[in-house]
Amino acid sequence: MGTTGRKLRADAERSIRTIMEAAERVLSENPGATMEQIAEAAGVARTTIHRRFASREALIDIMTVAAWREIAEAVDAARPSTAPPQVAMYQATANVLRVKSGWRFALTNRGPLSGEAARIEADVIGKCDLAIRRGQQEGAIRPDADPLWVRRVYLALLTEAAHGPHPGHAGPPAETPAETDADIDELATRVMDTLIRGFGPARPEADRPRED
Amino acid sequence: MGTTGRKLRADAERSIRTIMEAAERVLSENPGATMEQIAEAAGVARTTIHRRFASREALIDIMTVAAWREIAEAVDAARPSTAPPQVAMYQATANVLRVKSGWRFALTNRGPLSGEAARIEADVIGKCDLAIRRGQQEGAIRPDADPLWVRRVYLALLTEAAHGPHPGHAGPPAETPAETDADIDELATRVMDTLIRGFGPARPEADRPRED
DNA sequence: GATAATTGCAACACTGATGTATCGGATAAT
DNA sequence: ATTATCCGATACATCAGTGTTGCAATTATC
Numbered sequence: 001m002g003t004t005g006r007k008l009r010a011d012a013e014r015s016i017r018t019i020m021e022a023a024e025r026v027l028s029e030n031p032g033a034t035m036e037q038i039a040e041a042a043g044v045a046r047t048t049i050h051r052r053f054a055s056r057e058a059l060i061d062i063m064t065v066a067a068w069r070e071i072a073e074a075v076d077a078a079r080p081s082t083a084p085p086q087v088a089m090y091q092a093t094a095n096v097l098r099v100k101s102g103w104r105f106a107l108t109n110r111g112p113l114s115g116e117a118a119r120i121e122a123d124v125i126g127k128c129d130l131a132i133r134r135g136q137q138e139g140a141i142r143p144d145a146d147p148l149w150v151r152r153v154y155l156a157l158l159t160e161a162a163h164g165p166h167p168g169h170a171g172p173p174a175e176t177p178a179e180t181d182a183d184i185d186e187l188a189t190r191v192m193d194t195l196i197r198g199f200g201p202a203r204p205e206a207d208r209p210r211e212d
Numbered sequence: 213m214g215t216t217g218r219k220l221r222a223d224a225e226r227s228i229r230t231i232m233e234a235a236e237r238v239l240s241e242n243p244g245a246t247m248e249q250i251a252e253a254a255g256v257a258r259t260t261i262h263r264r265f266a267s268r269e270a271l272i273d274i275m276t277v278a279a280w281r282e283i284a285e286a287v288d289a290a291r292p293s294t295a296p297p298q299v300a301m302y303q304a305t306a307n308v309l310r311v312k313s314g315w316r317f318a319l320t321n322r323g324p325l326s327g328e329a330a331r332i333e334a335d336v337i338g339k340c341d342l343a344i345r346r347g348q349q350e351g352a353i354r355p356d357a358d359p360l361w362v363r364r365v366y367l368a369l370l371t372e373a374a375h376g377p378h379p380g381h382a383g384p385p386a387e388t389p390a391e392t393d394a395d396i397d398e399l400a401t402r403v404m405d406t407l408i409r410g411f412g413p414a415r416p417e418a419d420r421p422r423e424d
Numbered sequence: 425g426a427t428a429a430t431t432g433c434a435a436c437a438c439t440g441a442t443g444t445a446t447c448g449g450a451t452a453a454t
Numbered sequence: 455a456t457t458a459t460c461c462g463a464t465a466c467a468t469c470a471g472t473g474t475t476g477c478a479a480t481t482a483t484c
Contacts, residue, residue, distance in 0.1 A: 008429090008430095009428090009429055009430065009481085009482055009483075010482065010483090011429090011430065011431085011481070011482065012429080012430060012431095012482095015430085015431085029323075030323075032244070034470080034471060034472090035471075035472070035473095036470095036471080044431080044432085045431070045432050045433070046472095046473095047431085047432075047433080047434095047473090047474085047475095048430085048431060048432075050472080050473060050474080051430085051431085054473095055472080055473075056471090056472075056473095111242075146402075148377075149402060149406075152372050152376055153369065153372060153406060156368040156369065156371070156372045157365065157368065159368070160364050160365060160368045164364055165360075190358075190361060194361075194365060220459090220460095221451085221452055221453075221458090221459055221460065222452065222453090223451070223452065223459090223460065223461085224452095224459080224460060224461090227460085227461085246440080246441060246442090247441075247442070247443095248440095248441080256461080256462085257461070257462045257463070258442095259443090259444090259445095259461085259462075259463080259464095260460085260461060260462075262442085262443060262444080263460085263461085266443095267442080267443075268441090268442075268443095
C-alpha cells in the first residue's frame with residue numbers, strides 16, 4: 001500500500017527513498033531485475049519493499065511520476081515563458097540533464113505512459129514545442145525545419161548527452177558519474193550547439209578550406 | 213538445437229524465418245513477450261520454436277546476429293571506401309534505415325553484445341568512425357567537432373528516423389510502416405541534412421530576418 | 425518509559441514461463 | 455511409393471518471481 005495517505009514514521013520515509021534510489025540504480029542496468037536484487041541493493045528485506053509498494057508495477061509507476069515531476073520542476077525553473085528563449089532553453093537543457101542522469105531508468109521510454117506521468121509528460125512536451133516555435137520566430141531555428149523533427153532530435157540529443165560516456169576527462173567508467181556543474185554545462189553547451197549550429201560549417205564560404 | 217549444422221527440410225527453414233519475423237514484430241512492441249505469444253504470432257506451436265531454438269536467449273542471439281549481418285551488408289553495399297564520402301554516407305544511411313526498421317527489436321541496445329554480433333558491431337562502428345574522419349578532412353564536418361559525439365548523434369538520428377512516426381503523410385499508425393523507397397530517401401535526407409547542416413541558419417547574416 | 429510503528433526473517437501459496445518428452449498425422453525429398 | 459523429417463498437441467517437470475502472513479526484535483515518537 002504505497003500511497004495510502006497515512007503519516008509515516010521518519011525511518012519509513014527514509015526507507016522509501018533508499019528503495020527508490022536503489023531501484024533506479026539496479027533497473028537502469030537491468031530493466032528486468034528482480035525485487036530481490038533491488039532489495040539487496042537497497043540494504044533492506046524484500047518484504048519491506050512490498051510493504052511500501054503494492055507491487056513491482058506500482059514501484060515503477062511511482063518512480064516514473066517522481067522523475068517526471070522533477071523534470072517539470074527543472075523546466076519551470078528555467079522560466080521558459082519569461083526569460084529570453086536562448087537563455088531559457090540553455091538553462092532548461094542543463095537542468096533537465098541533471099535530473100535525467102539521476103533517473104536513467106525511470107525516464108527511458110518503455111511504452112506510452114499513463115495517469116499522472118502522462119499528464120506531466122504532455123505538459124513538458126508542450127513547453128518544449130513552444131520553445132521550438134519561439135526559436136523559429138526568433139531566427140535561431142530555420143523556419144522551414146519540421147518542428148516535430150526538431151523536437152525529436154532535441155530529445156534524442158538529451159538522452160544521448162545524459163547517458164553516454166563522459167566527454168572531457170576519459171575517466172574510469174563509473175556507474176553513477178556524479179556529474180559536476182562543469183560537466184553539466186559542457187554537456188548542455190554541446191547539446192545546444194549541436195541543435196542550433198549543427199555540425200556543418202557555419203559559413204558556407206568556408207566549406208572548402210584549402211590548406212594555406 | 214538451433215545452429216547444429218544439419219540439412220534442414222525446406223519447410224523447416226521456412227518455419228525458422230517465420231518465427232524470427234514474428235518474434236521481431238512481437239518483441240519490438242513488448243520486449244518481455246513470452247514464447248507463447250511469439251508462437252501465436254508466428255502461427256506455430258510453442259514447441260516448434262523450442263525445436264528450432266535451444267532457448268529464448270538463443271533465439272534472440274540468433275536474431276541479433278542476423279540483424280547485424282544485414283546492417284554490415286547495408287553498409288558495405290554503399291562502397292564506403294571507394295565512393296565519394298558524401299554519396300557513400302548518404303547511401304549507407306538509406307540502406308541502414310531500411311534494415312533498421314525491419315529489426316527494430318534486434319537492433320535496440322539491451323546491454324553490450326557478445327560473440328559474433330559484437331564483432332560485427334565493432335566492425336560497423338569502425339567504418340562509421342572512418343567515414344566521419346574522412347568527412348572532417350573533406351570539410352563536410354567541422355574539424356573541431358568531437359568525432360565521438362558526432363558518431364553518437366548520428367546513431368541517435370538513425371534510430372530516431374527509423375523508429376519514429378512518419379513525416380510526410382500522417383497516415384494510420386501501422387506497426388510495420390512498410391516504408392517505400394521515397395520514404396527512405398526522405399528520411400535519409402533528413403538525417404544527413406540534420407547531421408551536416410544542422411538546424412541553424414546556413415548563413416549567419418540571415419539569423420535576424422526582420423519582417424519586411 | 426510507554427506506545428505504536430517499522431523492520432527482518434522465515435514460511436507459504438500462487439502464478440507464469442521455460443524447457444522436455446512423446447506420439448500420431450502430415451509433408452517434403454528421393 | 456517409400457522414407458526421413460517435420461509439425462501440432464498434450465502432458466509433465468521445473469524453476470523463478472511475486473505477493474502474503476505471522477512473529478519477534480528493534481526503533482522512533484510522545
